[in-house]
Amino acid sequence: MVDKFVGTWKMINSENFDEYMKALGVGFATRQVGNRTKPNLVVSVDDQGLVCMKSQSTFKTTEVKFKLNESFEETTADDRKTTTVMSLDNGKLVQKQCWDGKETTIEREVTDGKLIAKCKMGDVVAVRTYVKEA
Numbered sequence: 001m002v003d004k005f006v007g008t009w010k011m012i013n014s015e016n017f018d019e020y021m022k023a024l025g026v027g028f029a030t031r032q033v034g035n036r037t038k039p040n041l042v043v044s045v046d047d048q049g050l051v052c053m054k055s056q057s058t059f060k061t062t063e064v065k066f067k068l069n070e071s072f073e074e075t076t077a078d079d080r081k082t083t084t085v086m087s088l089d090n091g092k093l094v095q096k097q098c099w100d101g102k103e104t105t106i107e108r109e110v111t112d113g114k115l116i117a118k119c120k121m122g123d124v125v126a127v128r129t130y131v132k133e134a
Contacts (some may be wrong), residue, residue: 001045001068001088002043002045002051002068002088002093003045004091004110005043005093005108005110005115006043006044006045007042007043007132007133008040008041008042008132008133009040009041009042009043009115009130009131009132009133010038010040010130010131010132010133011038011039011040011041011128011129011130012129012130012131013127013128013129014035014038014126014127014128014129015126015127015128016124016125016126016127017034017035017119017126017128018031018034018035019124019126020119020121020124020125020126021034021035021078022124023104023121023122023124024078024080024102024104024121025102026078030078033059034077034078037057037058037059037060038057039055039056039057040055040056040057040133041053041054041055041056041115041117041130042054042055042056049067050065050066050067051065051066051067051068051086052064052065053065053066055077060077062075062076062077064084064086066084066086068086068087068088069085069086069087070085071083071084071085072084072085074097076097080097080099081099082097082098082099083097083098083099084096084097084098089107091109091110092107092108092109093107093108093109094106094107094108095107095108102121104119104120104121105119105120106118106119106120107120113131113132114129114130114131115129115130115131115132116128116129116130117129117130
């Protein structure tokens with residue numbers, strides 16, 4: 001299941017994130033903050049199988065709790081109100097957000113001890129890399 005994602009992950013690299021935020025429709029000021037922010041990603045699972053994914057930074061902390069393959073309402077860090085579904089696909093944790101007739105996906109996978117998040121909106125792809133904290 002999602003066990004390999006559980007833990008605290010520290011961002012070490014972010015590529016093309018400004019272009020991704022532009023594609024989402026994020027305004028200039030929020031993009032400036034978003035580009036400077038290096039959030040930690042904390043993933044946990046409770047005894048009921050509910051997954052909690054928290055993005056923590058000095059700027060903003062967001063948290064979603066979900067069961068795989070069940071849609072839920074999410075308010076994103078840039079304040080979009082989305083209908084989101086999380087699923088496992090070939091070992092990747094895939095987050096699909098839909099709002100206002102638009103759709104973006106964030107694919108997370110653990111490779112060589114790193115968590116790689118690929119954020120896709122249309123043909124724009126941002127890659128954010130995290131390492132697990134001890």
